[in-house]
Amino acid sequence: MAFQLTVDDLPDLVRGAALLGTGGGGDPQIGRVLVAHALGERSITILSPEDLDDDALVIPTAMMGAPSVLLERLPRGTEPVDALRRLEAQIGRPASATMPIESGGINSTIPLLVAAQTGLPVVDADGMGRAFPELQMETFAIYGIDGSPLAIADERGYTAVVDTGADNRRMEAYARAVTVRMGGVGYIAEYAMSGADVKRTAIPGTLSLALRLGRTLREAREGHRDPIDALAEMLPDTLYRHGSRLFTGKVVDVDRRTEGGFTRGVARLAAFESDSSCEVEFQNEFLVARVDGQVRTVVPDLITALHLETGEPITAESLRYGQRVCVFAIATPEIMRTAAALEAFGPQAFGLAEEFVPVEHISAPLGGGA
Template sequence: MSRTLNRDDLADLARGAALLGTGGGGDPHIGRLLVDQALRESSGTITVLDPAELGDDALIIPTAQMGAPTVMVEKIPRGDEAVAALRALERHLGRRAYATMPIECGGINSMMPLLVAARTGLPVVDADGMGRAFPELQMETFSVYGVPGSPLAIGGENGETVIIDTGDDNRRMEWLARGVTIRMGGVAHIAEYSMTGADVKRTAVPNTLTLGLRIGRTLRTAREEHRDPLAALAATMADTLYDKVRVLFRGKVVDVERRTEAGFARGHATLVAFEGAGKLEITFQNEHLVARVDGEVRCVVPDLICVLDADTAEPITTEGLRYGQRAVVIGISTPALMRTPEALAVFGPRAFGLDVDFRPVEDLVPG
C-alpha cells in the first residue's frame, strides 16, 4: 500500500538507515539535510510505493551516490547531481521513469532517491537491491537475479554526465564507474539498473524504506520511554525478513586504522571488553565485513554487523568510529534471497577476498 513520507519522518529514517548501512553507505545525516531542504522547496511530501503495486511494465530507475564515505564528510553534494544522472539515463533510453528506487537501504543511499523524488515529483519504490549497504555496484540482488546494471549514468558536481554501457557485465560496469568517480573527486551520483516493475518484484528486497523508518522510530521511542533499545530493536525485527538479532560484543574502541584507497574506505577497528580480556576486531570496506572475537568469527557479510553507542544505541558509521567510544556490536540476519549460493557468490565473504565461508549469525552466536 502506498504512503507519504514527510520531513518529520526523516530523522527516524536516517537513524534506521545508519543501522542498516552496517557502518557504511555514507552518512545518512547529510542526506537527510539535503532531502529536508528539497522538501521545504517543494510539495513537502514524497509518495512511497509498495513494490507489489507496480505495474509489470512500469520503468523504474534507481538512483544513488557512489564513492568513499570518508570523502562525503568533507565533500557535500550540490544536490542536483542524482537528478542529472537520472535525466541523462532517460535520454539515453528514450523513456521517462515511472518511479525511482534505492539501490541500497543503508546509509545516505536511503536518502538519494528521496532527494530525486522531492526535486522531480517522482514516487519512490519501497524496496532496494542490497538489503543493507555494499561497496560495489555489482553487489545487488538485481544483479544476482539477472538484471543488468548498465547502461549507467554518472552525474558530477560540475554538471558533467557520463554514460557507461557494458551490457550484462556488471562487474566491469563497477570498475569503469569507480574510475570515473575517482576522477570526479571520489564521490559521484548515479542512475542504473533500469528495470520493469516485474523485475522489481522478482529481484528486490521489499519494504526496506519502511523497515528503516521503523527501526529508527523504535530506537528513538525506546530511549524516550527509558526502555532497553536493544531489546526493543530485537522485538521490532522479529516479524521482519531480518528476524535474528545477536549481541556480539560490548566494549571500548581502542584502535581504528582507516585509509581511503581506490575509491573505498578500508580498515580495521579494535574494541576491548568492558570486563575481562576479550577483544573484537572488525574489518571493513566502506561497510563492516567480518567481526572476530578473540580470533573467532562471530558475524560475516552479508549478515549485518552494526556498531551502536553503548548508552544510546545510536548507530556509529565507519567514518565516525573514534578511540574511546563505548559501543555494543550486534549482528543481524539477512533475508533468505541474500543467502542463496548465487547471492553469496556475488557478495558473500569470498567476494571480498576473505578466507572465510559464510555461516549465519544465528549459528555463530546461538540465541
C-alpha cells in the same frame, strides 16, 4: 501499500537506514538535510513493489564512492537528478519511479532527494537489504538485470554514461574509475528495470523497515528502555528474523584509509571488565566481526556498531577512539543467502577466507559479548 513520507519522518528513517547500512552508505545526516531542504512542507509518495505496473520504468539512484570523502566534499544537491536525466535521455524514456540500490546511510535518502525535486514516487524496496561497496553486489544483478547503461554525475554538472552490456562487474570497475577521477564521489542512476523486474528481484519493504527501526530505537530511549534490547525484540517480526549483541566495549583503535574509491580498514575494541577483544574489518561497510580471534558474524549478515547508551548507529567513517559501542549482528533475508547471492557478496567476494555461517547458528561469544 503506498504511504506518504514527510519531513517529520526523516530522523527516524535515516537512523534506521544507518543501522541497515552496516557502517556504510555515506553519512545519513547529509542526506536528511538535503531531502528536508528540497521537500519543505510537501510529502513523498512511497510505493510498494506491488503498486507498480509491470511495464513501469524504475530507475534507482544513489551515491557512489568513498564515504569518508563525502564528509569533505558535500554534494551540491542536483547531482542525482542530473544522473537520472542523463540516463532517461540515453534510454529514450522517462522514469515512472526511482528506488534505492541499497539500504544505508545517504543511499536511502538519495532517491528521496530525487523524488522531492522531481515529484517521482519512490519504491519501498532495494537491491541489497543492507549496504555493499560494489555495484554488481545487487539482487538485481544476481537475478538477471543488467546495470548498464549507468549514468554518473558530479557536483560541477558533468555527466558520463558507462555501458558494459550484461557485464555488471566491468560496469562497477569503469564507474569506479570515473568516480575516482571525479574526486572520489559521484552520483549514479543505474539498473533501469520494469515494475515486473522490481517485483521479481528487489528486497521489499526496506524503506518502511528503516523507518520502523529508527522509530523503535527512539521510542525505547524516550521510554527509558535499553534501545538495543528493543531492537533485538523487534527484528523477529521482520524479514531479517534475528538480531543479537556480539560485543560490548570501547573503541581502542581505528585503522582507516581511502583506497581505490573505497574506505577500508579495521576497528579494534576492548571489553570493559575483561581481556576480551573484538576486531571489525570494513570496506565502506562492516564485513566481518571477530571476538577473541573467532568469527562471530560475516558478510552478507549485517554487522552494525551502536552507541551503547543511545543505540544510535555509528558509521565506519565516524568510529573514533574512546566510543562506548555495542557491536550488533542481524541475520540477512533469505534472498541474500542463496548460492548465487553468496557468490556475488559472500565472504570470498571480499577476499575473506572464512566460509559463510548464518549468525543465528554461531554460538554467543564470551567476555565482552554479553
